[in-house]
Amino acid sequence: MNALARLTGTETKLFLREPIGVIFALVLPPALLIILGLIPAFREVKPELDGLRVIDVYTPIVIALGIATLALTNLPQQLATYRERGILRRMRTTPVTPATLLGAQLLMSMMVSLVTMAVLLAIARFAFAVPLPDAPFAFFLAFVLSAAAMFSVGLLVAALAPGASSASAMGLVLFFAMLFFAGLWISRNAMHDVLRTISDFTPLGAGVQSLHDAAAGNWPSLLHILVVLGWTIVAGGLAARLFRWE
Amino acid sequence: MAIIEVDGLTKRYGEHTTVNGVTFSVDRGEIFGIMGPNGAGKTTTVECIAGLRRRDAGTVRVGGVDPERDGAALRKLLGAQLQESELPDRIRVGEAMRLYSSFYGNPVDWRELLRALGLAEKTKTQFRRLSGGQKQRLSVALALVGDPRVVVLDELTTGLDPQARRGVWELVERIRDRGVTVLLVTHFMEEAERLCDRLTVIDRGRVVATDTPAALIESAGAMQTIRFRPSAPLDPGALEALPEVTAIERAGEQFVVIGSGNVIAPVTALLSSLGVEARELRVEGTTLEDAYVRLTGQSAGRTGDGS
Numbered sequence: 001m002n003a004l005a006r007l008t009g010t011e012t013k014l015f016l017r018e019p020i021g022v023i024f025a026l027v028l029p030p031a032l033l034i035i036l037g038l039i040p041a042f043r044e045v046k047p048e049l050d051g052l053r054v055i056d057v058y059t060p061i062v063i064a065l066g067i068a069t070l071a072l073t074n075l076p077q078q079l080a081t082y083r084e085r086g087i088l089r090r091m092r093t094t095p096v097t098p099a100t101l102l103g104a105q106l107l108m109s110m111m112v113s114l115v116t117m118a119v120l121l122a123i124a125r126f127a128f129a130v131p132l133p134d135a136p137f138a139f140f141l142a143f144v145l146s147a148a149a150m151f152s153v154g155l156l157v158a159a160l161a162p163g164a165s166s167a168s169a170m171g172l173v174l175f176f177a178m179l180f181f182a183g184l185w186i187s188r189n190a191m192h193d194v195l196r197t198i199s200d201f202t203p204l205g206a207g208v209q210s211l212h213d214a215a216a217g218n219w220p221s222l223l224h225i226l227v228v229l230g231w232t233i234v235a236g237g238l239a240a241r242l243f244r245w246e
Numbered sequence: 247m248a249i250i251e252v253d254g255l256t257k258r259y260g261e262h263t264t265v266n267g268v269t270f271s272v273d274r275g276e277i278f279g280i281m282g283p284n285g286a287g288k289t290t291t292v293e294c295i296a297g298l299r300r301r302d303a304g305t306v307r308v309g310g311v312d313p314e315r316d317g318a319a320l321r322k323l324l325g326a327q328l329q330e331s332e333l334p335d336r337i338r339v340g341e342a343m344r345l346y347s348s349f350y351g352n353p354v355d356w357r358e359l360l361r362a363l364g365l366a367e368k369t370k371t372q373f374r375r376l377s378g379g380q381k382q383r384l385s386v387a388l389a390l391v392g393d394p395r396v397v398v399l400d401e402l403t404t405g406l407d408p409q410a411r412r413g414v415w416e417l418v419e420r421i422r423d424r425g426v427t428v429l430l431v432t433h434f435m436e437e438a439e440r441l442c443d444r445l446t447v448i449d450r451g452r453v454v455a456t457d458t459p460a461a462l463i464e465s466a467g468a469m470q471t472i473r474f475r476p477s478a479p480l481d482p483g484a485l486e487a488l489p490e491v492t493a494i495e496r497a498g499e500q501f502v503v504i505g506s507g508n509v510i511a512p513v514t515a516l517l518s519s520l521g522v523e524a525r526e527l528r529v530e531g532t533t534l535e536d537a538y539v540r541l542t543g544q545s546a547g548r549t550g551d552g553s
Contacts, residue, residue: 006348010341017336090331093296094349095321
């Protein structure tokens with residue numbers, strides 16, 4: 001088996017063996033969705049939400065939360081710990097390349113977040129009658145692009161942070177900032193124009209809007225696609241350039 | 247024929263020159279030791295050889311490859327077990343072996359390697375559950391799985407108990423028997439004396455001597471002390487007549503003969519020609535530690551766990 005596939009598989013197994021990571025990435029987002037869905041008022045149609053319910057609006061936001069958890073709490077800390085403990089130093093003496101190493105982390109995170117998304121969509125659909133996305137392919141594309149942008153930011157945090165604890169701290173600050181602009185506390189349509197414009201240019205703000213558009217059966221706007229692609233290229237490129245084994 | 251050639255290797259960190267013109271060469275199939283006090287530049291030297299550090303001056307070649315210019319080629323022919331390198335806590339031994347095998351084009355059979363290292367029973371054990379010795383052996387197994395021609399072992403037995411240490415020594419000899427050249431960094435005299443075909447002593451970034459352990463001991467002005475109880479009455483004068491003997495003491499029935507260099511050979515030859523058997527024979531030579539202390543001008547820990 002080639003190095004990328006083997007490394008991705010091994011990292012996935014290691015991820016699943018770490019209870020904390022599994023709880024945060026796979027258990028917490030569905031739990032949050034269920035709690036929101038159990039509030040009766042959130043299941044009532046709201047005229048100010050264009051005839052949608054709060055739970056309909058929150059489904060993509062909780063999906064974004066799932067991405068953010070992996071991208072900003074799991075990924076940077078994982079890589080920074082690997083560096084701190086010399087796990088990367090060990091690998092550095094082998095023919096494995098940084099691209100393979102980072103690629104495996106990205107693939108693993110992408111797979112786990114796809115599972116989380118599928119679980120969330122299923123819960124939303126069957127427990128709270130949230131319709132499945134009207135444009136499934138656009139939805140999938142929006143998801144993958146948003147996740148790639150967020151994972152790139154996570155890798156950049158890992159590259160910039162001197163150690164595991166600072167990687168956690170930086171990741172956590174970004175986690176809350178990103179989720180704020182994604183509309184976790186004030187949904188995007190309730191945001192002031194200036195705030196929403198800022199949100200448009202953050203990876204998770206653009207990501208949530210793209211998911212929302214695709215759920216309603218529309219293609220995401222070009223701006224939002226460009227924003228997530230831009231974050232992926234800039235943050236990912238910097239992360240690769242600044243990558244350190246030790 | 248040299249497989250590692252290091253010539254004038256120099257590495258500076260700011261004002262401080264950690265490695266200063268280090269030169270030595272390692273022959274194919276040797277166990278070659280690098281010894282020296284803490285902070286002498288041993289690890290920096292092997293890190294330059296293993297392609298982990300950029301040198302400031304000098305040349306390094308491993309199997310004809312410059313580690314700095316062609317890292318990809320180097321990593322195919324050199325395996326390394328370095329200090330401060332670990333594995334993820336929850337990875338199983340078998341998973342680690344499979345993973346590292348996937349990094350190489352022609353890996354050896356990792357199951358056979360684990361058997362040879364006495365880890366066959368541990369295939370399903372997580373890294374964090376291994377003892378210190380088992381971790382070290384796994385680390386060696388990972389360094390060997392790519393079928394390298396050279397393996398670097400840095401402070402392999404530091405932190406191991408004496409029994410585990412002996413187990414690892416046998417392992418190093420078996421690696422050499424497979425035809426792999428071993429570059430061994432150590433500060434244990436006993437380890438260097440037992441394992442190394444040749445070794446270089448580095449002090450404050452410079453090579454102070456490179457030779458076989460025996461030659462290094464001899465160069466330190468070797469004296470040997472022989473103690474024995476003769477099986478029959480023995481004339482001390484016959485022993486004193488030997489040119490290698492410098493002094494004789496008697497303590498009851500026991501003879502203590504002190505001599506230079508390899509005094510044991512003429513003494514035993516004389517005794518056998520006289521038909522006298524040397525009972526309770528003990529020979530105390532100048533140790534590598536004596537030589538080392540002279541070369542580096544400081545006392546070295548024989549069993550210290552220095553880092």
